[in-house]
Amino acid sequence: MGHVKLQNVSKHFGSLRAVSDVSLDIPDNAFVTLLGPSGCGKTTTLNMIAGLEKVSAGDIFLDGERITDWAPHERGMAMVFQNYALYPHMDVYGNIAFSLKLKKTPKKQIDERVQRVAQALEVGALLHRRITQLSGGQQQRVALARAMVKEPKVFLFDEPLSNLDAALRTRMRIEIKKLHQQLRTTSIFVTHDQEEAMILSDLIAVMKEGQIVQYGQADEVYRRPNHLYVATFIGKPRMSILEGRLCVDARDGGLSFVSGDVTLNWPGNTARQLDMATAVHMGIRAEDVRLIPRGNGTGTLTGQVALLQPLGSDTFIDVARGAITVTARIEPDRHVHLTETVTVQIPRHKAHFFDAQTGERILSLDEGH
Amino acid sequence: MKLRKLFVVCADMTRSFSALFRPGVLYALVALFLIWTVTPVVWVGIMSVQPEINYVAVPPHLRLQDVSLRWYSDMLAQADFADALKNSVIIATLTMVFCLFFGSLAAYPLSRLRLAGKRLFLFASVVMRMLPAIVLIIPMFLLIRLLGLRDTHLGLVIVYTTFLLPFSIWMLKNFFDQVPYSLEAAARMDGCSRLGALWRVLLPAVAPGVVATAVFAFIGAWNEFLFGLILSTSVATPVTVKISALVSSTFHTDTSLVAAAGMLAILPVVVLVIVLNRYIVRGLVEGVKY
Amino acid sequence: MAFPTVSQRFQRMDEGRFGLLLMAPTIIILTVFLVGPILYAIWMSLNSMDLTISPDADFVGVQNYVQLVDDPAVQDAVPRTLYFAGLTVVFSTAMALLLALVLNESFRGRKWVRVFILLPWAVAPVVNGVLWRYMFHPQYGLINAALYALGLIKEYRVWLDNAAVSLAIASVASTWKALPFLALILLAALQSIPESLYRAAKMDGAGAWSRFRFVVLPHLRGILIFVVLLQIIVSLQAFDLIYTLTRGGPGTDTVVLNYLVYVNAFERLNLGNAAAMGILLALFIVGLSGLSLAFAVSRRR
Numbered sequence: 001m002g003h004v005k006l007q008n009v010s011k012h013f014g015s016l017r018a019v020s021d022v023s024l025d026i027p028d029n030a031f032v033t034l035l036g037p038s039g040c041g042k043t044t045t046l047n048m049i050a051g052l053e054k055v056s057a058g059d060i061f062l063d064g065e066r067i068t069d070w071a072p073h074e075r076g077m078a079m080v081f082q083n084y085a086l087y088p089h090m091d092v093y094g095n096i097a098f099s100l101k102l103k104k105t106p107k108k109q110i111d112e113r114v115q116r117v118a119q120a121l122e123v124g125a126l127l128h129r130r131i132t133q134l135s136g137g138q139q140q141r142v143a144l145a146r147a148m149v150k151e152p153k154v155f156l157f158d159e160p161l162s163n164l165d166a167a168l169r170t171r172m173r174i175e176i177k178k179l180h181q182q183l184r185t186t187s188i189f190v191t192h193d194q195e196e197a198m199i200l201s202d203l204i205a206v207m208k209e210g211q212i213v214q215y216g217q218a219d220e221v222y223r224r225p226n227h228l229y230v231a232t233f234i235g236k237p238r239m240s241i242l243e244g245r246l247c248v249d250a251r252d253g254g255l256s257f258v259s260g261d262v263t264l265n266w267p268g269n270t271a272r273q274l275d276m277a278t279a280v281h282m283g284i285r286a287e288d289v290r291l292i293p294r295g296n297g298t299g300t301l302t303g304q305v306a307l308l309q310p311l312g313s314d315t316f317i318d319v320a321r322g323a324i325t326v327t328a329r330i331e332p333d334r335h336v337h338l339t340e341t342v343t344v345q346i347p348r349h350k351a352h353f354f355d356a357q358t359g360e361r362i363l364s365l366d367e368g369h
Numbered sequence: 370m371k372l373r374k375l376f377v378v379c380a381d382m383t384r385s386f387s388a389l390f391r392p393g394v395l396y397a398l399v400a401l402f403l404i405w406t407v408t409p410v411v412w413v414g415i416m417s418v419q420p421e422i423n424y425v426a427v428p429p430h431l432r433l434q435d436v437s438l439r440w441y442s443d444m445l446a447q448a449d450f451a452d453a454l455k456n457s458v459i460i461a462t463l464t465m466v467f468c469l470f471f472g473s474l475a476a477y478p479l480s481r482l483r484l485a486g487k488r489l490f491l492f493a494s495v496v497m498r499m500l501p502a503i504v505l506i507i508p509m510f511l512l513i514r515l516l517g518l519r520d521t522h523l524g525l526v527i528v529y530t531t532f533l534l535p536f537s538i539w540m541l542k543n544f545f546d547q548v549p550y551s552l553e554a555a556a557r558m559d560g561c562s563r564l565g566a567l568w569r570v571l572l573p574a575v576a577p578g579v580v581a582t583a584v585f586a587f588i589g590a591w592n593e594f595l596f597g598l599i600l601s602t603s604v605a606t607p608v609t610v611k612i613s614a615l616v617s618s619t620f621h622t623d624t625s626l627v628a629a630a631g632m633l634a635i636l637p638v639v640v641l642v643i644v645l646n647r648y649i650v651r652g653l654v655e656g657v658k659y
Numbered sequence: 660m661a662f663p664t665v666s667q668r669f670q671r672m673d674e675g676r677f678g679l680l681l682m683a684p685t686i687i688i689l690t691v692f693l694v695g696p697i698l699y700a701i702w703m704s705l706n707s708m709d710l711t712i713s714p715d716a717d718f719v720g721v722q723n724y725v726q727l728v729d730d731p732a733v734q735d736a737v738p739r740t741l742y743f744a745g746l747t748v749v750f751s752t753a754m755a756l757l758l759a760l761v762l763n764e765s766f767r768g769r770k771w772v773r774v775f776i777l778l779p780w781a782v783a784p785v786v787n788g789v790l791w792r793y794m795f796h797p798q799y800g801l802i803n804a805a806l807y808a809l810g811l812i813k814e815y816r817v818w819l820d821n822a823a824v825s826l827a828i829a830s831v832a833s834t835w836k837a838l839p840f841l842a843l844i845l846l847a848a849l850q851s852i853p854e855s856l857y858r859a860a861k862m863d864g865a866g867a868w869s870r871f872r873f874v875v876l877p878h879l880r881g882i883l884i885f886v887v888l889l890q891i892i893v894s895l896q897a898f899d900l901i902y903t904l905t906r907g908g909p910g911t912d913t914v915v916l917n918y919l920v921y922v923n924a925f926e927r928l929n930l931g932n933a934a935a936m937g938i939l940l941a942l943f944i945v946g947l948s949g950l951s952l953a954f955a956v957s958r959r960r
Contacts, residue, residue, distance in 0.1 A: 047554075073560035073561075081554065081555060085552045086572050087570055087571040098559050099559035099560050102560035103560060146555075158551075380958075389875075390761070390867070391688060392766075395764060399766065399772060402772075402776065403772065406775055406778055406779060407775060409777070409791060409835065410790065410794075412793065412794060412801040413789070416799065424804075425799050427800070428804050428808050471685050471766075472685075474681045475685040477681045478677070478678030478682055482677070494689070496948060496949075497689075497697070499703070500697070501895070501898070501944070502896075503920045503924065503933070504697075504937030504940075505693075506699055507699075507930060507933075508697075508700050508703070512691075512692070512696060513693065528692065532691050533691070534685060534688065545908050546831075555826040562679065585692075591784035594902075595899065609783050612785060613785050616792065618870070627789075631789050634783070634786055635781070637884060638782065638783075640779060641781065642774070649780075650843060653840055653844070
């Protein structure tokens with residue numbers, strides 16, 4: 001009970017199009033993240049789902065019912081805010097109980113439910129404190145409790161962890177994930193932090209300038225980004241992007257990527273015919289790039305180490321050749337030093353090719369393999 | 370000589386860098402300002418508890434044993450003055466209530482909602498307040514008379530509210546602006562209507578600001594003179610008009626009585642200022658932002 | 660979810676219309692009781708409405724405005740107004756700055772001082788006039804008593820028989836009342852000056868006066884101009900004070916411009932004239948307000 005569907009939803013403020021023609025199917029029990037930079041329309045979309053913002057066009061459905069015109073509290077949803085939005089003039093108990101009081105729930109029931117939720121989130125001891133006396137983490141828990149006590153069909157999260165320091169953030173992330181595993185309530189989460197999205201979500205919708213660029217399983221969005229924007233937004237370290245031209249050898253179906261004086265060749269049977277050398281952006285993730293002993297081979301690049309980033313468990317090196325830089329992940333006990341000349345290999349089936357004009361994926365990953 | 374220099378340097382070092390006055394000078398100035406501020410009120414206060422002969426003498430011959438509150442009780446015993454005080458209380462309180470009510474209703478959309486002509490309204494309301502009230506006296510008089518509200522509490526309340534409303538809206542809007550919208554969003558998610566969110570969540574969240582606005586409206590109405598003078602004759606006369614009449618009366622009234630009346634006229638506002646000091650200061654500084 | 664109830668329709672109302680609905684009572688009140696009278700006053704100013712001549716109104720266009728230039732009462736009132744405003748501005752700005760500087764420093768009892776300093780702000784302008792009238796009273800004024808006790812005068816003086824002195828006293832009274840507010844906003848501006856600037860100045864060897872000149876004053880430039888303009892506006896609007904202090908006297912020697920409007924309307928019963936003067940004054944004040952707004956905003960930079 002928490003299947004949310006958006007159908008061609010748009011929102012404009014005067015001439016500003018904040019959200020354009022967004023369609024989203026959020027299955028019951030799923031944890032879905034709206035991911036994107038600030039201004040991409042993710043919060044506006046969330047507000048429309050909540051009913052805080054009226055849609056300019058389109059419809060929103062909950063479990064098959066059209067809720068587009070419903071008031072926020074009629075939708076059975078609860079929201080957790082970035083700045084907690086706790087009522088400063090009430091104590092913790094009052095904050096949690098507020099929605100129940102408005103519904104005229106009998107006092108005994110209110111007490112029961114508040115206590116239960118407070119215990120679950122470990123804020124039971126704070127029930128009679130004033131909000132101003134709480135720490136950031138405690139406030140966020142109270143905000144969560146306030147949402148939970150309503151027993152909603154859908155949880156809405158508006159960048160709830162952005163105001164917390166790094167350590168607290170990681171802890172609260174785990175809390176939220178555990179909560180979802182426990183309650184299995186549909187959750188819609190808004191964030192600009194792709195790591196957060198990857199850790200928490202079943203499904204990710206990557207947004208840009210009011211539109212959804214890609215929507216799919218977290219795994220899928222990571223491995224098969226269908227747009228340059230998605231490819232570079234998700235993943236840490238950022239995917240290496242090489243600008244150049246791609247062509248298919250008519251005779252043997254081999255694939256060639258040329259950029260400056262760098263040529264990467266992969267033999268094989270590329271079914272697709274590319275007319276001429278197409279301008280592309282090639283992307284490759286650091287963990288897919290291998291360091292190999294000097295030499296030439298399929299899809300190899302020789303260059304100099306320009307940057308070393310030792311992270312303890314992994315080390316990332318930037319290999320530069322002319323205008324090209326590729327980030328590679330190497331084993332921590334493999335020692336290289338700056339300006340050393342190394343060779344890296346880029347496997348054909350891990351490389352992503354995006355049209356230089358539109359940014360869309362050109363070649364499917366398993367084509368020509 | 371060296372020792373003195375050392376002392377000065379040490380004293381200098383313990384003070385903050387923004388200190389510009391030597392301690393002696395500082396305290397002297399503080400004392401002077403206090404005297405400056407308090408003297409007019411204190412003098413008239415003394416006049417109100419001493420028989421006239423005492424302070425008419427050259428020089429004044431004030432005697433502690435002559436201190437008495439009888440002029441106060443005499444003044445309060447006079448029906449028309451007691452009525453004037455009552456009128457002021459009623460009118461100022463009602464004005465305050467109206468300003469808060471209509472003010473928050475108007476400040477809410479101005480602060481929260483996207484409206485066309487918002488800036489225009491705010492600018493216009495500030496500017497209109499700057500008009501010399503005298504210009505409007507005649508039209509206002511005609512209008513009030515037309516409505517049959519001449520010399521009534523309601524008439525004065527309406528007029529006072531009209532003049533104090535823009536400023537109240539301005540102040541409340543500034544206070545509302547400081548509360549993030551997510552607070553009302555949370556309230557609406559919890560089940561409040563939009564207006565419900567205003568009354569139950571937003572206003573309580575700016576409670577100090579509401580107090581400041583209320584105090585400003587009350588004092589503004591209490592201190593109003595011109596419209597009270599013209600628009601009331603006997604029934605609804607506020608105390609400011611009464612005082613003016615007493616002072617310029619051609620009959621020789623006991624000056625101590627007039628002094629007592631003056632003290633009574635400012636007593637409520639003085640009490641408000643002392644008790645609600647924090648809110649007033651905050652309101653003056655924060656609420657008057659552009 | 661059948662047919663929506665009234666409150667539900669209220670809820671779903673478009674934001675823009677909801678906002679207008681909330682503002683409706685205010686807009687109605689202000690339109691009827693503020694805009695209406697203003698428009699009527701403008702109409703009045705375009706008519707000859709001398710009640711001593713006839714109870715009827717005659718449309719005369721801008722004649723009233725033109726006549727103001729040659730009106731001897733106006734010509735007398737202008738220098739008085741300038742004098743009064745000038746004194747008030749200088750006096751109140753200087754004192755407010757000094758008080759703000761004093762309050763900016765920490766000393767024992769500072770909290771209490773702030774409470775007392777606020778007192779004049781709450782006093783009605785009418786009562787303000789009464790207070791100072793009694794301070795300078797020929798028979799029982801404190802000023803007389805103090806000066807006599809100090810041996811500076813041989814006998815009690817009448818202070819309010821002289822126009823220049825009376826207007827000066829009015830300036831004092833006006834300053835007395837305005838001081839708390841002005842000092843507070845100057846104080847707020849002072850407190851926004853970063854401590855590090857003073858420290859840097861001290862490192863460069865600046866004494867107290869130099870620090871004032873080179874750290875404080877530049878920062879306060881905008882807000883000081885705002886204060887000056889504000890006090891000019893307040894002076895132009897002074898009525899209650901003059902009414903209780905001098906009633907325009909002796910004779911008509913302390914009739915300043917705003918008071919002249921009252922005289923024209925209620926004593927000379929020349930309504931058209933009074934309205935025209937009032938409106939001109941209002942336009943001038945609006946102009947100054949706009950200017951002061953610009954400086955109030957600029958101080959935030």
